[in-house]
Structures are given as structure tokens and as C-alpha cells.
Amino acid sequence: MVLAALLGVVVGIVRIVTGGVELDAADAVVEIDRFRVTSGILFLSASVTLLMALPSMVVLHLRNSLWALRTLRVAALVFTTLNAFSDFAASGFGALPHLAIGLFTMAVLSHHITVRTETAGATAPSPVGDNLPKTQGAVVEPQ
Numbered sequence: 001m002v003l004a005a006l007l008g009v010v011v012g013i014v015r016i017v018t019g020g021v022e023l024d025a026a027d028a029v030v031e032i033d034r035f036r037v038t039s040g041i042l043f044l045s046a047s048v049t050l051l052m053a054l055p056s057m058v059v060l061h062l063r064n065s066l067w068a069l070r071t072l073r074v075a076a077l078v079f080t081t082l083n084a085f086s087d088f089a090a091s092g093f094g095a096l097p098h099l100a101i102g103l104f105t106m107a108v109l110s111h112h113i114t115v116r117t118e119t120a121g122a123t124a125p126s127p128v129g130d131n132l133p134k135t136q137g138a139v140v141e142p143q
Contacts, residue, residue: 001079001105002053004098008046015039038090045082049075066120069113076105 052075060068080102087095 005049012043041086
């Protein structure tokens with residue numbers, strides 16, 4: 001996801017600066033169109049995703065923090081939503097690769113958050129105000 005966002009930012013900058021580029025080789029042609037509305041949405045999506053995800057990944061590797069995972073999940077949501085919106089408008093089912101990347105990333109991050117929360121909940125004392133007995137709402141007969 002971060003690599004796709006970085007690629008989106010680079011392509012967006014090339015579109016803004018040059019107004020479009022066409023590289024023609026013997027066996028391949030790379031064409032970057034002019035900057036349009038869908039290009040602007042993709043550039044915005046890539047920029048926001050990169051600004052959120054890159055620092056979160058650095059913090060996640062240094063401190064193994066839960067907030068970094070949550071920020072990465074929000075970045076994946078932004079990436080998926082904005083890219084799907086513009087890609088489906090521009091190319092129909094050509095949006096499926098971006099959608100698959102975003103959904104897979106959100107699923108993996110949600111799993112890591114759930115595992116980390118359950119592990120922290122099992123080892124940490126219960127927070128203040130959470131002193132309710134485990135049988136709340138159940139009928140308990142006196143012995």
C-alpha cells in the first residue's frame with residue numbers, strides 16, 4: 001500500500017510538472033496522461049496515504065505501537081475509498097487491483113490490531129471503572 005501510494009505521488013508530480021509524458025522504447029510504451037480530475041483524486045489519495053502510512057510504519061518498527069497500526073488502518077481506508085471512487089469512475093473494473101490491495105491491507109491490519117488488543121488485555125490490569133463482575137446480566141444462584 002505504501003509503495004503504491006509512493007508510486008501515485010511520483011506519477012502525480014510528473015503529471016503536474018510535465019503535463020504528460022510518453023516514453024517509447026522498442027518493446028514497451030509508457031504513457032502518463034495530463035493531470036485531470038481523476039488524476040487529482042488519485043494524487044490526493046496517494047499523498048494522504050503516504051503522509052499517514054510512512055511515519056506510522058517507522059514508529060511501528062521502532063516501538064511496536066498500537067496507535068501506529070490504527071493509523072495504518074485509517075490510511076488503508078483512505079487509500080481504498082478514494083482510489084475505488086476515482087478508478088471506478090474512470091475505468092470501471094480496472095479499479096479492482098487498488099480495491100484488492102486496500103481491502104487486503106485493512107484485513108491484515110485489523111487482525112494485527114485484534115491480536116495486539118487481546119494480548120494487551122490479557123496481561124494488563126482492567127481499566128478504572130471496569131469493575132463489573134464477569135457474570136453481569138446472568139442469573140447467579142446463591143450457594
